[in-house]
Amino acid sequence: MCEPLDQHLNPDEIELWALGLLPAARALHLAECAACLTAAERERKLFRELAQLERFAPSAGFVDRVIARVQIPARTV
Amino acid sequence: MLRTYDRFVAPPRDTATSNAGDGVIGAKDRPSNLTGASDQDVVASAVRGHETAFRELVRRYERPVFSLLYRMVRDRALAEDLAQETFIKVLNGLASYRPEFKFSSWIFKVANNVAIDQLRKRGVDTVSMDGAPDATTPDARAASALQLSGHGEDPLQEVEARELGTAIERAIGRLRPEYRRCIVLRHVEGHSYDEIAQMLDLPLGTVKTYIHRARNELRGYLEDRRA
Numbered sequence: 001m002c003e004p005l006d007q008h009l010n011p012d013e014i015e016l017w018a019l020g021l022l023p024a025a026r027a028l029h030l031a032e033c034a035a036c037l038t039a040a041e042r043e044r045k046l047f048r049e050l051a052q053l054e055r056f057a058p059s060a061g062f063v064d065r066v067i068a069r070v071q072i073p074a075r076t077v
Numbered sequence: 078m079l080r081t082y083d084r085f086v087a088p089p090r091d092t093a094t095s096n097a098g099d100g101v102i103g104a105k106d107r108p109s110n111l112t113g114a115s116d117q118d119v120v121a122s123a124v125r126g127h128e129t130a131f132r133e134l135v136r137r138y139e140r141p142v143f144s145l146l147y148r149m150v151r152d153r154a155l156a157e158d159l160a161q162e163t164f165i166k167v168l169n170g171l172a173s174y175r176p177e178f179k180f181s182s183w184i185f186k187v188a189n190n191v192a193i194d195q196l197r198k199r200g201v202d203t204v205s206m207d208g209a210p211d212a213t214t215p216d217a218r219a220a221s222a223l224q225l226s227g228h229g230e231d232p233l234q235e236v237e238a239r240e241l242g243t244a245i246e247r248a249i250g251r252l253r254p255e256y257r258r259c260i261v262l263r264h265v266e267g268h269s270y271d272e273i274a275q276m277l278d279l280p281l282g283t284v285k286t287y288i289h290r291a292r293n294e295l296r297g298y299l300e301d302r303r304a
Contacts (some may be wrong), residue, residue: 009104011124011289049245050264054142056147058157062136066161070168075126 005029009036018044116180124171135164138181141266142188148261149192151250159195163188179272186276188256196254248298256291263288 005028009017016022017030017040030037095155111119111133119137122130142163146154167184174183249257255277262268270288274281 012285016093041290046292047264049299050260050295053245053265054144055265056144057140057144057300058160062139062143062160063132064159066135066164066168067131069161069165072128072131073124073126073172074182 005032008033009040014040014043018047094166118174120171120174120176120180123299124174126249131168134168134180138184140162141181142184144265145185145188145258145261146192148246148249148265149254149258150195155195159191160188163191166191182268185262185266185268186278189277192254192258244299245295248295249303251298252291252294254286255292257286258289259287260295277294 007029009022009026011030013022013026014036017027030040111122111130114122114133116134116137119130119133123134139160143156143160146159146163147153150156150159163184167187174180249260254261258277259273262273263270268276270281270284273279273288274284277284279287
């Protein structure tokens, strides 16, 4: 079913647009609606900031400390 | 025989293959026969008793799991203890892993349960660097805030302050724990809403609501700061 061009984007559609996944037919609404465009751009900005967050690393030797406490079964192959 | 843990959880239902650890591990650190192997294949190798496979699973997930826990408890040493506990539970329970389920969903589910247990033990709903969101006076807010800088910090605290001190990290720290874990899993780890619902044992609609509210709060915190 086609959405009318003048129907505002819902939150799911704004997320899809921010991720570059909104179908072009719905994205056309943004050219006509300043409110939706502002909301969508704010969402995209936040997504970019979140995506740039660091993946922290545990301290050196973490793997060895875990393996020392794991019960590794006897090899079968 | 492997031990069974009381907090052990069944892997969530999912069929996809994870590449969560790809890009985290240097190729030189990987056993050559496991390079590029799916999580399911690595697990199968571990169950057959190959220590290198156990190590590979830890290498693939140490950063994502530790990062989630660090953002939840906001204490590096505690997050590392909880990450160890997560891996030990998962790796000692590998014999019951079902390969049709996504390994990453399972390990994040265990990590989430470990974090919840810890937060319950501490008896706090949230840990905020800016003070409790429900504090009604500036003094109450200051009293409940984690100190990010100032005299008397040891080097480890200074590292934590730097790592978690950016505006976006501070904003995340002000979220309720359930919002925080959802937003990290969605926007930092890149999991789908369905996967997050499985990991956290929440209805899909609840996950969507939490994430939408979390984003609104984050935007509000960041805009307040910019203003």
